Amino acid sequence: MLLVKKFGGTSVADAECIRRVAQRVREDADAGHSIVVVVSAMGKTTDRLISLAQEVNGDPHDREYDQLLSTGEQITISLLAMALHALGVEAVSMTGPQAGIKTDDSHTKAKITAIEPERVQENLNDGKVVIVAGFQGLNPSSDVATLGRGGSDLTAVAMAAALKAERCQIFTDVDGVYTADPRVVGPARKQTMVSFDEMLELASMGAKVLQSRSVEFAKKYGVELEVLSSFEHKPGTLVKEVSDMEDVLVRGVAADKNQAKVTLRGVKDTPGIAARIFTAVAQAGVNVDVIVQNVSDHGETDISFTVPREDIKRVRELLTAMSELELREIQYDDSIAKVSLVGVGMRSHTGVASEMFKALSENQINIQMISTSEIRVSVVINEGLADTACRALHTAFGLDAEPTAS
Amino acid sequence: MLLVKKFGGTSVADAECIRRVAQRVREDADAGHSIVVVVSAMGKTTDRLISLAQEVNGDPHDREYDQLLSTGEQITISLLAMALHALGVEAVSMTGPQAGIKTDDSHTKAKITAIEPERVQENLNDGKVVIVAGFQGLNPSSDVATLGRGGSDLTAVAMAAALKAERCQIFTDVDGVYTADPRVVGPARKQTMVSFDEMLELASMGAKVLQSRSVEFAKKYGVELEVLSSFEHKPGTLVKEVSDMEDVLVRGVAADKNQAKVTLRGVKDTPGIAARIFTAVAQAGVNVDVIVQNVSDHGETDISFTVPREDIKRVRELLTAMSELELREIQYDDSIAKVSLVGVGMRSHTGVASEMFKALSENQINIQMISTSEIRVSVVINEGLADTACRALHTAFGLDAEPTAS
Numbered sequence: 001m002l003l004v005k006k007f008g009g010t011s012v013a014d015a016e017c018i019r020r021v022a023q024r025v026r027e028d029a030d031a032g033h034s035i036v037v038v039v040s041a042m043g044k045t046t047d048r049l050i051s052l053a054q055e056v057n058g059d060p061h062d063r064e065y066d067q068l069l070s071t072g073e074q075i076t077i078s079l080l081a082m083a084l085h086a087l088g089v090e091a092v093s094m095t096g097p098q099a100g101i102k103t104d105d106s107h108t109k110a111k112i113t114a115i116e117p118e119r120v121q122e123n124l125n126d127g128k129v130v131i132v133a134g135f136q137g138l139n140p141s142s143d144v145a146t147l148g149r150g151g152s153d154l155t156a157v158a159m160a161a162a163l164k165a166e167r168c169q170i171f172t173d174v175d176g177v178y179t180a181d182p183r184v185v186g187p188a189r190k191q192t193m194v195s196f197d198e199m200l201e202l203a204s205m206g207a208k209v210l211q212s213r214s215v216e217f218a219k220k221y222g223v224e225l226e227v228l229s230s231f232e233h234k235p236g237t238l239v240k241e242v243s244d245m246e247d248v249l250v251r252g253v254a255a256d257k258n259q260a261k262v263t264l265r266g267v268k269d270t271p272g273i274a275a276r277i278f279t280a281v282a283q284a285g286v287n288v289d290v291i292v293q294n295v296s297d298h299g300e301t302d303i304s305f306t307v308p309r310e311d312i313k314r315v316r317e318l319l320t321a322m323s324e325l326e327l328r329e330i331q332y333d334d335s336i337a338k339v340s341l342v343g344v345g346m347r348s349h350t351g352v353a354s355e356m357f358k359a360l361s362e363n364q365i366n367i368q369m370i371s372t373s374e375i376r377v378s379v380v381i382n383e384g385l386a387d388t389a390c391r392a393l394h395t396a397f398g399l400d401a402e403p404t405a406s
Numbered sequence: 407m408l409l410v411k412k413f414g415g416t417s418v419a420d421a422e423c424i425r426r427v428a429q430r431v432r433e434d435a436d437a438g439h440s441i442v443v444v445v446s447a448m449g450k451t452t453d454r455l456i457s458l459a460q461e462v463n464g465d466p467h468d469r470e471y472d473q474l475l476s477t478g479e480q481i482t483i484s485l486l487a488m489a490l491h492a493l494g495v496e497a498v499s500m501t502g503p504q505a506g507i508k509t510d511d512s513h514t515k516a517k518i519t520a521i522e523p524e525r526v527q528e529n530l531n532d533g534k535v536v537i538v539a540g541f542q543g544l545n546p547s548s549d550v551a552t553l554g555r556g557g558s559d560l561t562a563v564a565m566a567a568a569l570k571a572e573r574c575q576i577f578t579d580v581d582g583v584y585t586a587d588p589r590v591v592g593p594a595r596k597q598t599m600v601s602f603d604e605m606l607e608l609a610s611m612g613a614k615v616l617q618s619r620s621v622e623f624a625k626k627y628g629v630e631l632e633v634l635s636s637f638e639h640k641p642g643t644l645v646k647e648v649s650d651m652e653d654v655l656v657r658g659v660a661a662d663k664n665q666a667k668v669t670l671r672g673v674k675d676t677p678g679i680a681a682r683i684f685t686a687v688a689q690a691g692v693n694v695d696v697i698v699q700n701v702s703d704h705g706e707t708d709i710s711f712t713v714p715r716e717d718i719k720r721v722r723e724l725l726t727a728m729s730e731l732e733l734r735e736i737q738y739d740d741s742i743a744k745v746s747l748v749g750v751g752m753r754s755h756t757g758v759a760s761e762m763f764k765a766l767s768e769n770q771i772n773i774q775m776i777s778t779s780e781i782r783v784s785v786v787i788n789e790g791l792a793d794t795a796c797r798a799l800h801t802a803f804g805l806d807a808e809p810t811a812s
Binding site: 052071078098 | 421422424425428455458459461462463464466467469470471473474476477480481483484485486487488489491492498499501504525548549
């Protein structure tokens with residue numbers, strides 16, 4: 001079986017951690033598997049490099065930033081190869097460029113455009129463990145480009161797709177995907193399996209296990225993912241395309257506390273005005289999530305929308321500058337949370353939303369905004385009530401109980 | 407004018423140092439010169455990487471060692487590019503492989519086999535300062551290989567040769583080549599100019615300014631070198647091919663305190679026995695310097711030779727294992743020093759050696775071994791007398807005085 005195993009920064013934080021990862025890789029190699037390991041930079045390495053950059057230039061050029069940061073993973077791959085050698089395991093390290101990872105030319109947030117896995121494949125054929133630097137590739141100018149946030153997961157998934165690996169294992173500091181955040185919802189259970197679509201909704205709804213980008217890529221190329229703990233030896237959660245999941249109405253509950261709400265009062269009810277606002281916001285690179293527009297009243301309407309909390313300053317500057325909108329008032333609220341129910345079963349069942357609203361109302365939780373997709377219902381509520389809401393919904397949808405055999 | 411400027415580890419030890427180097431490069435760029443900068447890893451970076459390697463594997467494979475260590479220079483090049491950008495200077499960083507430096511496949515001590523400088527040249531043509539990682543290149547397997555000790559100087563010289571640069575400037579923590587070590591010999595003077603051959607003899611005789619390898623390369627390709635201070639703005643010493651130097655009998659005095667003497671007593675005076683001994687020593691990778699054999703007496707002879715002090719343990723193991731030599735005694739003395747006089751003028755003048763021996767004898771310094779080349783006379787003496795010898799010779803050969811105009 002060909003396995004791609006990805007270990008993040010906390011899993012390779014120091015020499016001791018790297019030796020532990022090597023030991024774990026050895027077990028799978030001894031079991032006869034072919035193995036590609038994708039690693040991130042060691043714990044604090046990236047931060048240290050960034051602070052060095054800041055000392056010489058407060059606003060470094062992207063190309064040089066990538067040239068600098070890509071050394072972090074290169075350090076980890078060579079150390080892990082050495083650690084495997086010390087255990088008698090044949091292994092070879094490869095930077096992103098050496099591993100044939102090609103990217104576009106957008107430095108610091110490059111997209112993978114192709115993988116030419118011949119060199120990796122040859123080394124696998126020779127029985128070697130191949131260790132690939134995550135987060136980086138070679139751009140059309142023959143420079144190293146980094147993939148941006150979540151880039152190492154993406155490297156692993158893309159490498160698994162290119163090599164047609166049986167499974168891509170993402171080792172993290174959690175041991176799988178839960179029905180809810182176990183730190184908030186006591187009876188939360190670890191999922192054995194979730195579908196790509198559910199994982200996508202959960203990822204974008206604040207479950208930080210996997211980045212949406214990697215899950216989308218895995219779905220597109222049919223790469224079976226497994227999320228599991230770097231520190232404990234136990235099965236994690238499989239993320240795959242599954243057809244027999246209709247029985248599960250609600251897979252999990254997720255809360256996103258990183259959102260802020262913007263409310264525009266007295267928006268002129270003229271065609272095109274909403275388009276102008278949201279085009280401007282999008283051009284500023286801000287990702288708008290939920291949008292709600294009230295029924296028009298006396299030629300004026302209110303529009304509310306949510307944005308990531310770190311972008312609220314930029315949105316405020318933007319809207320303040322657009323005085324031509326002649327808004328009566330702009331309100332900002334960064335004490336909100338978005339709570340979501342996700343499950344592929346919703347496709348064929350109705351009534352999830354109403355049951356959700358009922359459970360919330362029974363707990364005196366006021367709903368400020370609502371948004372839905374085919375397999376998700378989200379509500380925006382007061383941040384202080386988010387944990388209560390998660391617990392209430394987890395119970396209301398029968399997630400507390402052990403799953404019945406299907 | 408195209409200048410190649412090389413800054414070593416102490417010159418780029420931290421962000422502050424890197425900003426200072428950038429400032430210095432800017433001055434030359436502003437003066438209209440085309441500039442390639444070659445840099446080493448920041449001060450303690452290499453040591454830190456080596457100690458990380460040791461933590462995971464006491465005996466790391468060379469390929470992975472190079473993969474690891476080459477990140478050191480990559481960090482410096484990107485930081486220096488950023489620092490130049492901060493000063494408004496257009497600059498681009500290149501790893502050894504990006505700069506077209508090709509090596510053979512002997513990891514950790516690779517030789518440069520070719521330089522394909524097209525990419526560097528294009529960027530110079532675009533008016534950019536090109537910053538090249540020293541000490542590394544791409545080997546035939548498309549892996550990074552490091553050049554070993556003095557490799558950054560070599561990168562600079564080779565790059566200067568490939569680009570036909572007007573001058574290769576080596577910035578170090580000394581400000582030039584002196585007639586003797588100024589810490590030992592008070593009246594030592596900085597040389598304005600020395601020939602390649604003299605520099606080669608001085609380098610191999612313990613003057614640590616430049617590695618022999620780089621000087622040989624510069625001589626071979628006619629690259630004019632300049633050794634100057636990283637910290638002060640003043641002219642250094644030019645190293646070049648010069649024809650009008652016959653007037654100078656002795657260019658300088660050098661002492662090498664890093665040698666040890668091995669004396670083999672009672673060597674059977676049989677043909678081939680010396681060859682067996684020195685073949686074995688050479689195969690162990692130990693560089694023998696001075697060799698002296700006494701006149702044979704009763705079918706036995708004594709052989710003395712010097713080796714680098716760090717190799718004395720290896721030589722001892724080797725000779726102890728060669729019991730078939732039936733030596734009467736093996737003596738080791740690591741409290742010796744080799745003191746040398748160097749000057750191209752010796753080619754056409756005689757009497758330097760005898761004058762040297764006289765000066766030493768007048769100072770009650772006993773000569774243990776003697777070795778000469780066309781432009782050098784070296785003596786092995788007691789280490790404790792080396793400083794006295796240097797001072798005496800410096801005076802005896804008129805080096806204390808200010809040079810007369812030629």
